[in-house]
Amino acid sequence: GGLTFTFDCSAQNHVTSKLSFTVFYVKLYTEIHKPFSFRYKDLHVYQLEHPTQVLEWTSGNSVCVAGYSQSKNEILELRLPLKLLADENKSLCAERDFKVSHGGFTDGPVRCLTHIPGTRCAVTNDGLSSDLQVWDLGGEESDVIRRTGSIKGKRSASERGSRIAARPSSAPQVLHGAQISDVQLTELASGETLYKLETDSADPLSSLQFVSDTVFLAGCCNGSVYVADTRTSAPPQLSHSPSSAESVIWWTDAAAGPHPSSRRVIRVSSSGQAVVSDLRNLGGAGCQAQLDVQTPGRCSQVKVSWAPTLDDCISVSGFSGVVQIYNTRLWGAEPQEARPLFEHRGHAVSSQQTDDSVPTFVTSHIWHPERPRTLLSAASDGSVHVWDWVDPNRQGGSPTP
């Protein structure tokens, strides 16, 4: 669009006007440069009745969301629109809505939800204690999600709730814990503890995930990372925090690639520091960067995630109303400021939140397991966006009008 400026061109202030114009132009250029370079192949915008902090795949085309208000909430399983998933004849498919395929009610907030692969079962935690709730997501015959049981946790009340990880296995089981010394593997049917992590540390957990069938990674809020194998009671491999700074919180994600060389760990701190290391040698030198994020942000719920099919790409959200994609290949051994490869600003831009005093922030996001550049993101105003972004370095997307 064209910009017009009117100047008071009297002799005295002519020079100053020109000067301020130059400064303004530079500022304007940087402002414009960022948003206008981002292109989407697809963008769908939905509004849930209540915001969600969980986004979890239950299949290649279904995702679970759940409310986190203090009292009653809903867990919903949503089927993604056919239009998004269609590769051939996309234009012949008019279906661009989410379908609520299953739904259920909870008595408390849902802060964490993990689907157990290969089953119609999900496990949740309310963030208030380390107890877990077990849910049957329903099948063909019913559209109701029902609570089928619970697992007693070690802490009745804890500052942060449990983290939950699951892996495919013949008898459904979950790895869970609120702090590193609590981490245990529990069989759902019997409630039996199959494995316990041997450590005395009481560091609260921020991340918990399996990196292979038996090996798991537990990331602590202080930045230290434990790697252990559920088959042995041997003490875990420990990697200390990348920084000694107090009062920063760290979040962790491991890339679970097929080759050992692709198994890398990223740690992101509440101050925007990001460190990548090799899972086989967590203490060794990795690459790092200072992320282009708002700090101190509203970072109670930072989420960092490796792209499942794109090499070296990570996504970060939780600092503000945006989701950013970074290419870690461009990072070096020294922490330099990194620019995002892509930034999804939709939640902040199109927020329906009426109260301007509390800005909208992204509560969660997740990559589609197979579609390389498709992500889902959710925000505090209840919006959920599904977007397929275009890599600015490999043009091919068409501009939006």
Next chain:
Amino acid sequence: MPEIKVTPLGAGQDVGRSCILVSIGGKNIMLDCGMHMGYNDDRRFPDFSYITQNGRLTDFLDCLIISHFHLDHCGALPYMSEMVGYDGPIYMTHPTKAICPILLEDFRKITVDKKGETNFFTSQMIKDCMKKVIPLNLHQTVQVDDELEIKAYYAGHVLGAAMVHIKVGSESVVYTGDYNMTPDRHLGAAWIDKCRPDILISESTYATTIRDSKRCRERDFLKKVHESIERGGKVLIPVFALGRAQELCILLETFWERMNLKAPIYFSTGLTEKANHYYKLFITWTNQKIRKTFVQRNMFEFKHIKAFDRSYADNPGPMVVFATPGMLHAGQSLQIFKKWAGNEKNMVIMPGYCVQGTIGHKILNGQRKLEMEGRAQNGPLLDVKLQVEYMSFSAHADAKGIMQLIRMAEPRNMLLVHGEAVKMEFLKGKIEQEFSIDCYMPANGETTTVTTNPSVPVDISLNLLKREMALGGPLPDPKKPRTMHGTLIMKENSLKLVSSEQALKELGLNEHQLRFTCHVQLQDPHSDADTLHRIYTHLKSVLKGYTIQHLPDGTVIVESIVIKVSSSAEDSNTKVLLLSWSYQVIIEPLLKKSFLYPAVLANPPLKSDVISSFWVQTLLQFPDSNKHCGITES
């Protein structure tokens, strides 16, 4: 108990045949009379034989209400009124009354003139049918007869769409038809009073859907049109009915203005043009923004959109054409399609559903070679090279919208019309939890019965009220229910409550005394006199504060209850106690001691079996008495 019955004869689906029967307060009302676009046989119309096998429908229905002009809500109207036979009143809003016959006539032309069907309604039948229509204004209460009244509310969805409140006495039902809880570019959002109906009958087309935002939908539509225009292509938009065509016209008009585009936009003569005329006529039914701008400029008089002439289709260069009908089964849209289909730069955008058998349906299924009607078999096929886009713009309430409407109307029961076997147990649970009301989803032909609690006004004599006051207790509170004793007299359509004495006097009846007796058997080796004395002493100890007398004639009297003892003829150890009491309200305080008291209160008037079991309970505590305690009643 009075009840309301609801039976759907057809589904509330996009392409279904909406038709719902409601029986309320002795009145039978039919809501909508739609046709199914997917069938060519009898199944396309609702099964009216459900109402009557051979009689005229007029004898069974008090009125018929049409919610809006879509054919799945009014397509069977001439068939029902002229071919099956119905002469009663038909209600619809002014815009629906104006637009409905145009659509019916268009539909008739396709079926009879193009497809060659014979057993179908004629133009004259449409005209005759429309003569029976009584127009409705929004928020105006219309008295169908002395007891039945109806009131229309704004429903959004399409021009003239209405929800309707049906009331008989204190019982009422709301039927939504199709509605939309979010305003769009040309219509407002549905709205209704807090009318607290006994049943809210709602459509549920998008009840399990979370819709993609309107903005994304519109952006994609504009992007497609723009892309095609940029590469010099022609864009055909076949439009189904009126509603969405106007929405898309406004959208393109605004976009053309903003982007300063020069390619011409046309709309075909016929439906759309007529429709625009009606939108102008019924400007009060559009949304606030359109009504406001109407003062300066009529939003339906477009700057960039001009009337189409068939010769324009051959003009070189890009253009956009809105043409009817929407499914490419005949007429102008089909002619243009045939002309443009061979060029891959061109595009056809289908903004709605297409029925099986139409060209629209075929190309949406990816068919690229089409046999054209009227051509010899094995003739050349039409090669479809143009780009085909399918987009849905229908405006229905989703789950959130349904919840919003329930919050507005506060119904006592919820009924979702849904003919298909889609499971909506979760939504039902959500509605029942959030509003503590029952939610029903009957299938076609299945009747839902809801019991109502209509308040019936009754006159009470002053004497009776005064006597009730004299009995003490808190003064009557008009907001709280209160039990009182009296006789209800129903006479010449009026009800009054009087004292029993007055009722006797008015009806010229004599007073009868009711006496209840019962026999209780116990095992006791003592003599009859001793047994009686033992009972006397026992009762004295358990029923403190009551008048208990042992009379010399061999009876014990507790207040007004008489107890006698005799020995059984076969076994002198078996004693038979005869209990006898008259029907009196005074017994109540006696029962207060017992846990039976609440049960008695819940079952007024006092039942003899309740009282006798109280005595059995009391006597069972009688020391030394054998537990073989039987009871016989007289």
